[in-house]
Amino acid sequence: xxxxxxxxxxxxxxxxxxxxxxxxxxxxxxxxxxxxxxxxxxxxxxxxxxxxxxxxxxxxxxxxxxxxxxxxxxxxxxxxxxxxxxxxxxxxxxxxxxxxxxxxxxxxxxxxxxxxxxxxxxxxxxxxxxxxxxxxxxxxxxxxxxxxxxxxxxxxxxxxxxxxxxxxxxxxxxxxxxxxxxxxxxxxxxxxxxxxxxxxxxxxxxxxxxxx
Amino acid sequence: xxxxxxxxxxxxxxxxxxxxxxxxxxxxxxxxxxxxxxxxxxxxxxxxxxxxxxxxxxxxxxxxxxxxxxxxxxxxxxxxxxxxxxxxxxxxxxxxxxxxxxxxxxxxxxxxxxxxxxxxxxxxxxxxxxxxxxxxxxxxxxxxxxxxxxxxxxxxxxxxxxxxxxxxxxxxxxxxxxxxxxxxxxxxxxxxxxxxxxxxxxxxxxxxxxxxxxxxxxxxxxxxxxxxxxxxxxxxxxxxxxxxxxxxxxxxxxxxxxxxxxxxxxxxxxxxxxxxxxxxxxxxxxxxxxxxxxxxxxxxxxxxxxxxxxxxxxxxxxxxxxxxxxxxxxxxxxxxxxxxxxxxxxxxxxxxxxxxxxxxxxxxxxxxxxxxxxxxxxxxxxxxxxxxxxxxxxxxxxxxxxxxxxxxxxxxxxxxxxxxxxxxxxxxxxxxxxxxxxxxxxxxxxxxxxxxxxxxxxxxxxxxxxxxxxxxxxxxxxxxxxxxxxxxxxxxxxxxxxxxxxxxxxxxxxxxxxxxxxxxxxxxxxxxxxxxxxxxxxxxxxxxx
Numbered sequence: 148x149x150x151x152x153x154x155x156x157x158x159x160x161x162x163x164x165x166x167x168x169x170x171x172x173x174x175x176x177x178x179x180x181x182x183x184x185x186x187x188x189x190x191x192x193x194x195x196x197x198x199x200x201x202x203x204x205x206x207x208x209x210x211x212x213x214x215x216x217x218x219x220x221x222x223x224x225x226x227x228x229x230x231x232x233x234x235x236x237x238x239x240x241x242x243x244x245x246x247x248x249x250x251x252x253x254x255x256x257x258x259x260x261x262x263x264x265x266x267x268x269x270x271x272x273x274x275x276x277x278x279x280x281x282x283x284x285x286x287x288x289x290x291x292x293x294x295x296x297x298x299x300x301x302x303x304x305x306x307x308x309x310x311x312x313x314x315x316x317x318x319x320x321x322x323x324x325x326x327x328x329x330x331x332x333x334x335x336x337x338x339x340x341x342x343x344x345x346x347x348x349x350x351x352x353x354x355x356x357x358x359x
Numbered sequence: 360x361x362x363x364x365x366x367x368x369x370x371x372x373x374x375x376x377x378x379x380x381x382x383x384x385x386x387x388x389x390x391x392x393x394x395x396x397x398x399x400x401x402x403x404x405x406x407x408x409x410x411x412x413x414x415x416x417x418x419x420x421x422x423x424x425x426x427x428x429x430x431x432x433x434x435x436x437x438x439x440x441x442x443x444x445x446x447x448x449x450x451x452x453x454x455x456x457x458x459x460x461x462x463x464x465x466x467x468x469x470x471x472x473x474x475x476x477x478x479x480x481x482x483x484x485x486x487x488x489x490x491x492x493x494x495x496x497x498x499x500x501x502x503x504x505x506x507x508x509x510x511x512x513x514x515x516x517x518x519x520x521x522x523x524x525x526x527x528x529x530x531x532x533x534x535x536x537x538x539x540x541x542x543x544x545x546x547x548x549x550x551x552x553x554x555x556x557x558x559x560x561x562x563x564x565x566x567x568x569x570x571x572x573x574x575x576x577x578x579x580x581x582x583x584x585x586x587x588x589x590x591x592x593x594x595x596x597x598x599x600x601x602x603x604x605x606x607x608x609x610x611x612x613x614x615x616x617x618x619x620x621x622x623x624x625x626x627x628x629x630x631x632x633x634x635x636x637x638x639x640x641x642x643x644x645x646x647x648x649x650x651x652x653x654x655x656x657x658x659x660x661x662x663x664x665x666x667x668x669x670x671x672x673x674x675x676x677x678x679x680x681x682x683x684x685x686x687x688x689x690x691x692x693x694x695x696x697x698x699x700x701x702x703x704x705x706x707x708x709x710x711x712x713x714x715x716x717x718x719x720x721x722x723x724x725x726x727x728x729x730x731x732x733x734x735x736x737x738x739x740x741x742x743x744x745x746x747x748x749x750x751x752x753x754x755x756x757x758x759x760x761x762x763x764x765x766x767x768x769x770x771x772x773x774x775x776x777x778x779x780x781x782x783x784x785x786x787x788x789x790x791x792x793x794x795x796x797x798x799x800x801x802x803x804x805x806x807x808x809x810x811x812x813x814x815x816x817x818x819x820x821x822x823x824x825x826x827x828x829x830x831x832x833x834x835x836x837x838x839x840x841x842x843x844x845x846x847x848x849x850x851x852x853x854x855x856x857x858x859x860x861x862x863x864x865x866x867x868x869x870x871x872x873x874x875x876x877x878x879x880x881x882x883x884x885x886x887x888x889x890x891x892x893x894x895x896x897x898x899x900x901x902x903x904x
Contacts, residue, residue: 326433327433327436330433330434330436330437331381331437331440331441333437334437334438334441334442335441338415338416338441338442339416341416341418341419341422341442342418342422344442345422345424345434348430348433348434348437349430349434351433352429352430352433
């Protein structure tokens with residue numbers, strides 16, 4: 148299978164491009180169909196003036212390129228799933244994957260800030276997935292950014308928090324310590340809502356599976 | 360300096376509350392722990408009076424993560440220290456200038472004094488360090504300070520201020536088997552070594568003078584072995600002392616003519632005497648003089664009847680009194696007349712600054728103990744009052760009497776509400792050090808001691824007590840007793856004690872110092888004197904051949 152249609156999610160995430168930006172979030176189109184970074188992972192947009200904006204993927208969507216043209220069913224007889232893509236090589240051209248990232252901080256002049264940047268990301272600039280080292284550096288400075296995720300609108304906040312903690316924990320290579328640290332940060336943020344806190348925390352662990 | 364948490368609430372009257380840091384294991388924070396709060400101007404020294412589990416959200420308690428599975432284990436880890444946390448209740452006891460603060464302090468601020476203010480919000484609460492203990496309790500210097508033990512959870516000396524200790528009457532309390540006599544021996548060693556006072560010990564169970572066995576059956580040294588010639592052992596039962604291989608300095612005999620009505624009054628319970636019989640004794644003393652007891656005992660039925668009629672006495676009471684006097688007369692150490700008074704010798708030793716242990720041998724019944732102790736103490740008290748009056752008259756330092764500390768066991772027998780008003784012990788306890796005589800009261804029933812006497816007890820050293828009334832009695836006349844009650848209630852049954860009062864700057868729960876070879880070495884510095892004493896004794900026994 149060629150990498151062009153990018154239907155296999157285990158393939159490395161491709162770079163994307165900013166197609167909509169605001170102070171609190173930016174929308175990027177994945178360079179490859181279905182090639183968005185994982186839900187909850189860190190992405191970054193660098194600008195020319197030394198400002199790098201960090202976001203967390205909060206929503207991924209694949210739909211027709213033309214907002215008016217909705218995708219229709221293409222399968223028939225035995226042609227299903229991947230065979231549909233093989234039979235319709237134009238699909239990657241008329242479909243697109245976009246993802247929305249909530250802005251959680253930025254770096255400027257070597258310093259890391261976990262609050263909103265002075266300017267939004269620039270349109271058509273590249274979005275790349277953060278490296279493990281970058282994620283470690285960012286989360287080492289603190290976990291204030293979880294508050295920004297919690298305040299996100301029109302996103303599945305609880306799922307997003309759990310996903311981000313899971314992804315970050317596995318990227319940092321010391322999952323248990325980070326899980327506890329992040330858990331405690333969440334407990335502070337959600338001290339009035341015990342039910343919600345435990346619901347999120349349970350999702351963090353179930354995926355890790357091996358917390359003990 | 361290990362940080363424990365942050366001050367979050369409290370008041371001077373109710374005590375302070377600190378939130379425990381999540382990294383500090385709550386199980387390490389014990390009741391009675393000595394902690395320091397560093398304020399902006401002062402350092403505050405506090406005792407942990409309570410530890411409490413708290414939660415920021417009551418919902419946690421309705422649905423606690425209780426399962427042993429991975430999720431709940433994770434939840435517990437996350438919640439502990441954030442949503443659920445521990446609050447440590449502290450009682451501020453002392454304040455002292457924070458020398459690192461940029462403030463000009465008065466002289467008075469540089470010594471520990473009772474806390475009269477509290478530190479601000481979010482002050483650091485930490486474990487006290489060795490240096491803090493030394494600043495507060497002083498260092499065992501062999502003179503003014505004596506190490507009596509260590510804090511429960513640290514290896515730092517906690518010292519008694521001996522000069523202050525001997526200024527007032529003191530008490531060692533605790534139910535039986537909690538190590539009272541070891542503690543008493545320890546304190547006596549400190550007082551003797553520092554020469555803070557001359558000691559007379561009424562040794563009911565013959566365990567202070569020469570070696571005794573501890574609870575595990577191991578022999579431990581007595582005061583005489585540790586301090587040699589500075590401690591003289593007298594006995595009321597020479598046979599018992601010899602049987603244990605001890606040669607006492609003398610055998611004390613008491614003359615019947617020294618018996619006074621106040622002795623009879625004190626023995627009222629032991630002798631099961633009716634009040635009228637005590638009145639009869641007063642009558643006899645009035646009519647017959649000093650030798651009334653012997654004369655009464657010698658009267659036959661007719662003579663007694665004649666005496667009763669002549670003096671308008673009650674025949675029945677007189678008969679009862681006479682039959683009870685026979686019990687006293689039959690005591691082996693009571694004699695009708697004495698050729699040579701060993702009691703005067705004993706008193707002479709004390710006057711010369713030697714310490715005296717009076718062993719009771721087999722005479723360990725209360726009748727013998729109370730009689731002998733009261734009689735001897737009365738003599739001593741009279742003598743010391745006289746000395747004091749001389750000193751007041753001459754104002755000459757050479758005439759100043761040596762402070763005398765009298766150790767009595769089963770003190771409630773001498774100092775109960777009835778007896779305390781009549782006995783010399785009650786007088787001594789109330790007079791404080793005016794006449795340079797104080798008591799070291801050893802007792803298992805402090806509630807049996809008269810409240811007025813208890814309130815005058817300067818330093819209270821208390822081992823485990825269970826009876827509520829006894830615990831109440833310990834805190835008679837102590838402010839903030841409620842906080843300390845819980846501390847006292849958690850003492851182990853062995854080798855732990857609560858120090859409280861005049862000789863310590865603040866109440867402190869301690870593990871008592873071990874009475875072992877290293878202790879012997881620490882107190883018995885003048886070995887040469889002991890060797891000299893032993894050789895002298897050898898000569899006494901075997902002759903100078």
